Amino acid sequence: MRATAPTVTDRTPLCVAGGVRRFPPRYWRVIGLLIMVFGHGPGGAQHDDTPLRIAVAANFAPVLATVAERFTAQGGHRVVWSAAASGALYAQIRQGAPFDIYLSADVMRPEKIHAAGLASGPVFGYATGVLVLYAPGQNIKDDIAEELARLGDGYLAMANPRIAPYGAAAQQVLDQIRSQRGELTLRTAMGSSIGAAFHFVATGNASHGFVALSQLHSMNPPADPANWRTVPGAGHAPLTQAGVVLARSTQLRASHAFRAFLLAPEQQQYIVDSGYAAPAGDS
Amino acid sequence: MNGVLEALSSPALRLTLEVAALTTLALMLLAPPLAWWLATTRSRWRGLCEAIVALPLVLPPTVLGFYLLILMNPDGVLTRALGVVGFDGQLSFSRSGLVLASILYSLPFAVQPLVSTFAGVPRALLEAAQTLGASLPDRFISVVLPLSRRGFVTAATLTFAHTVGEFGVVLMVGGNIPGVTQMISVAIFDHVEALEYTQAHVLSLIMLGFSLGVLTLVYSLQRGISVAGDPRS
Numbered sequence: 001m002r003a004t005a006p007t008v009t010d011r012t013p014l015c016v017a018g019g020v021r022r023f024p025p026r027y028w029r030v031i032g033l034l035i036m037v038f039g040h041g042p043g044g045a046q047h048d049d050t051p052l053r054i055a056v057a058a059n060f061a062p063v064l065a066t067v068a069e070r071f072t073a074q075g076g077h078r079v080v081w082s083a084a085a086s087g088a089l090y091a092q093i094r095q096g097a098p099f100d101i102y103l104s105a106d107v108m109r110p111e112k113i114h115a116a117g118l119a120s121g122p123v124f125g126y127a128t129g130v131l132v133l134y135a136p137g138q139n140i141k142d143d144i145a146e147e148l149a150r151l152g153d154g155y156l157a158m159a160n161p162r163i164a165p166y167g168a169a170a171q172q173v174l175d176q177i178r179s180q181r182g183e184l185t186l187r188t189a190m191g192s193s194i195g196a197a198f199h200f201v202a203t204g205n206a207s208h209g210f211v212a213l214s215q216l217h218s219m220n221p222p223a224d225p226a227n228w229r230t231v232p233g234a235g236h237a238p239l240t241q242a243g244v245v246l247a248r249s250t251q252l253r254a255s256h257a258f259r260a261f262l263l264a265p266e267q268q269q270y271i272v273d274s275g276y277a278a279p280a281g282d283s
Numbered sequence: 284m285n286g287v288l289e290a291l292s293s294p295a296l297r298l299t300l301e302v303a304a305l306t307t308l309a310l311m312l313l314a315p316p317l318a319w320w321l322a323t324t325r326s327r328w329r330g331l332c333e334a335i336v337a338l339p340l341v342l343p344p345t346v347l348g349f350y351l352l353i354l355m356n357p358d359g360v361l362t363r364a365l366g367v368v369g370f371d372g373q374l375s376f377s378r379s380g381l382v383l384a385s386i387l388y389s390l391p392f393a394v395q396p397l398v399s400t401f402a403g404v405p406r407a408l409l410e411a412a413q414t415l416g417a418s419l420p421d422r423f424i425s426v427v428l429p430l431s432r433r434g435f436v437t438a439a440t441l442t443f444a445h446t447v448g449e450f451g452v453v454l455m456v457g458g459n460i461p462g463v464t465q466m467i468s469v470a471i472f473d474h475v476e477a478l479e480y481t482q483a484h485v486l487s488l489i490m491l492g493f494s495l496g497v498l499t500l501v502y503s504l505q506r507g508i509s510v511a512g513d514p515r516s
Contacts, residue, residue: 087476155376160459163476189376189458192472200458204356205375 051078052254053098055089057105059166059194060127060241062218063274064103071261077254085193087163093118093246100249101258105129105194106165107242119244120252126262128277129239130213131169134201134228144231145177147208148184154207155189157200166194169236170210176235214275233277241276286481293486294462295470302378302466303446306385310393310442311435313386318397319427336394339387344451351375351384351456376458381466384456385446392441400434401427437501444497448490 056064061083068079082089086104093102093113103126104110110123133144141147148156159167167190178184189205191197194212201209213230216223245255261267272278321333339347354361355374361383362374374380404427412422428435450468457464459473467486474483 085476087478090478091475155373155458157458160473160476163473187376189460192454192459192469192476196455199352199455200375203352204358205352205373205456205458 049078050251051080052076052100052251052258054079054081054101054103054258055093055097055099056081056083056103057086057089057241058083059105059129059212059214060103063127063214063271063276066270067262067267070267071258074261076257076261077251079258085163086165096248098248099246100251100255101243101245103241103243105239105241107240110242110244113244113246118247120247120249121245121256121259123242123244124259124263125240125242127241127271129166129169129241130233130275130277131166131173131210131231131236131239132213132216132228133208133231134198134211134216134223135208136201136204136223136227138207139226140229142229144173144229144235145181145184147229148174148177148186149181151186151208153187155187155200155205157189157191157197157206157209157211159194159197159210160190160192164191164193165239165241166210166212167191167197169231169239172236173210173231212275217273217275286479287485290474290482290485293467293470293482295465295467295486296489298378298462298465299447299467302381302385303443305382306389306446307393307439307443309382309386310389311439314390314393314397314438315435318394319401319423321394322398322401333398337391339389340391344388344449345455347384347388348452348455351380351387351452355380355383355456375456376460376464378463381453381457381464384452385449388449388452389442389445392445393438396434396438396441397431400431400437404430433504436504440497440501444494448494 054064054068061081064081064083068081072078082099084092086106086109089097089099089102090104090109090113093099094116102110102113107123107125110119113119114123133140133147135147141150158170159165161167161171174184174186189197189200191200194215197209198211198215200206201211210231216228243259245252245259249255268278317336321329321336351361352375353359356362357373359374362370365374370379372379374383408426408430409422412426417425448468449466450472453464453466453469454472457466457469459465459469465473467490471483471486471490474480474486
């Protein structure tokens with residue numbers, strides 16, 4: 001970027017007769033200065049302050065925001081993140097998107113990245129999601145199956161089982177109830193993510209919904225405990241969320257430093273407080 | 284090959300065509316009076332009304348989807364308003380809700396071509412018809428309609444194509460129920476998310492070919508180039 005200003009000056013004599021004459025030399029100096037200032041990022045610091053770029057599953061983005069802030073405050077890199085559905089981020093990473101770390105909402109996708117030789121270091125579990133049945137404004141029964149049986153005409157919202165881990169877990173719970181108690185007629189509305197499923201319930205379009213505990217935690221004011229029940233973890237495969245450091249990262253050291261920071265007890269406690277269960281650890 | 288067959292037999296294809304056809308039909312009935320008013324009025328509200336009609340062009344579909352999600356819940360304003368005329372049920376997650384959302388979403392694509400075509404109808408012809416004793420409906424049917432045939436074809440084609448390509452609104456109010464509200468664009472999204480790239484390719488290719496065909500038709504019509512089925516243009 002610094003080279004820009006001299007380049008312009010070098011070329012100036014060649015075009016003196018042309019349009020450049022119309023702009024006083026001061027103009028080019030200002031342009032050069034602007035490029036140097038803004039092209040270099042704020043502060044113009046001497047050391048490399050390229051931020052860490054993290055691709056994060058949407059459900060974890062609010063938690064990552066705080067963790068990243070703490071990481072930077074304790075002398076680590078600045079962090080910027082892109083929150084989206086894990087599958088969308090996976091597709092982007094396979095197409096060469098410039099991320100340093102991928103925090104997925106499942107284990108399968110990071111493992112595929114690892115198997116494709118695109119990972120640096122192991123696949124690591126960083127959080128385990130908790131599935132809850134949520135029905136705003138209703139005194140919900142302790143037994144999930146009994147509660148669903150009285151759903152009647154209302155819709156049950158859930159994430160799409162084919163693409164969202166929380167949806168797959170909800171589907172397993174429903175399958176298990178059906179196999180134990182027989183027929184269970186439900187009208188289900190599928191959200192493209194656990195976020196969409198939550199919105200269906202929050203806006204009253206669905207009376208009940210399988211959502212994430214972390215979503216209830218981030219509500220303000222918090223959801224009334226009478227309105228939701230944790231779905232027993234035995235009813236579905238664990239909702240382990242795993243990540244990988246990407247081999248194409250230009251900042252491998254900083255990336256691994258962030259991974260260690262995320263997995264350290266202090267941040268793990270914060271993750272649990274935010275509505276996740278303790279992670280299963282490295283897989 | 285399994286993926287190709289699965290994609291082609293997807294209920295999303297049929298549903299998309301149905302929703303697009305119903306939306307086009309509804310808009311071809313609703314849009315002409317509105318477009319005629321916009322093309323002829325001197326009201327000072329005209330600018331505001333044109334802006335409202337054009338809103339879906341510039342608003343992110345998520346805004347429309349978000350508002351519709353709130354208006355369409357069982358106690359929502361839209362649901363209750365339709366309850367007055369005998370609608371019984373829930374709008375969100377239903378095909379009726381999807382058609383209603385599409386009507387709003389595709390409104391500018393139906394109204395704007397009609398406004399410009401109506402504006403081109405010579406006033407002198409209408410006045411001549413009036414002096415010959417033609418009533419307003421008669422004038423519309425025997426003078427305006429034949430002169431604006433091309434505008435109607437453009438409006439209908441664009442409405443249909445735009446509804447077929449609808450994504451954001453459907454994603455937000457549809458609930459992704461196969462055969463009921465899962466339209467082709469959402470099905471593609473699902474396939475990509477589920478890493479089923481073959482099916483995503485097949486459906487995407489269909490969309491690409493369809494959209495190119497429709498746009499070619501529309502632009503050919505606008506240039507006045509003869510198109511099959513319309514020998515006089």
